[in-house]
Amino acid sequence: MALSYGTKDYIEGGVITGVICLNVAIGFWQEYNAYACKRSFVMVQQFVFADSGFREKTVDSLRSLSSPSAAVLRNGDIGVKTIPSGPVVPGDIIQLTTGDIVPADVRIFEAYNFAALEAILTGEPIPVIKEIELIEGEQGIGDRINMAFSGTEVTKGRARGIVVSTGMGTEMGAIAAAMQRKPKKPNRSIDPKKNKWNPIKGSALRTWDGVGKFLGLTEGTPLQRKLAKLAYILFGCALLLAIIVFGVNKFNVTHEVQIYAISLGE
DSSP states (O other), X not given: OHHHHHTTOHHHHHHHHHHHHHHHHHHHHHHHXXXXXXHHHHHHHHHHTTSHHHHHHHHHHHHHHHSOEEEEEOTTOSSOEEEESTTOOTTOEEEEETTOBOOSEEEEEEEEEEEEEOXXXXXXXXXXXXXXOOOOSOOOGGGOTTEEOTTOEEEEEEEEEEEEEOGGGSHHHHHHHHHHOOOOOTTOOOOTTTXXXXXXXXXXXXXXXXXXXXXXXXXXXXXXXXXXXXXXXXXXXXXXXXXXXXXXXXXXXXXXXXXXXHHHHO
16 A cells, blocks of 8 residues: 555555455454443343342352253262262262263263263264273373263263362363463563563563564464464565565666556565
8 A cells, every 4th residue: 555655556555545444444343343242241240240149049040051960979878869060079979871961070980882072172073982991191182081071971871980070170171271371471570679681671571562462473362373473474575575576677666567566465
């Protein structure tokens, strides 16, 4: 756009300006709608949870939806008791049948044609057949066929196992913790008591963090950061190609040279 206006090709510049403005408008509208939905959800939460009694009932209802029941054998009881999965603790014996959602990470010691769907953990759409054989060495989630993991669905058969971890100690909890964890960046301190260069070094790194956040290079998901880097690399290549074209023509920027440089850059 700047190149077009700089060479007084206002029609070309106007077209590129229109495309850029349309792109920005669509992106802004999408971001605004996402923000509005998030704000509405927060307002609904504040309204719903305003009354303490209703809040407790709502939380209990949500807990009953997200935490299915578990068939547990504990304290030397002969029969199996069905309890909410919240009170399940390591050491409990869990009985699993077709259609159950596994309430915790369970080490299976008895299985009859037992299989579980672990797509939420591994992305594998095919149910995994479970066995009771001992698995030696460090294995990935998909290779631990003697384990039933929290949140996975039993697709066939039945089994019994002992609970080895619950809550944030499960594989599902580890994924949730990784998504919420925001690692603290080192060398950002500006305290001169620890090091006399801290104010300069820390300020420079914090400035870089701010610039990187604005450009999308240090914030967001790994995919978003890679796409942002790719966009700036392509932008730099476009500028370089335009300079090469102008250099070949000894910077005698005619209309044909300008069109060729802009087309090559795009």
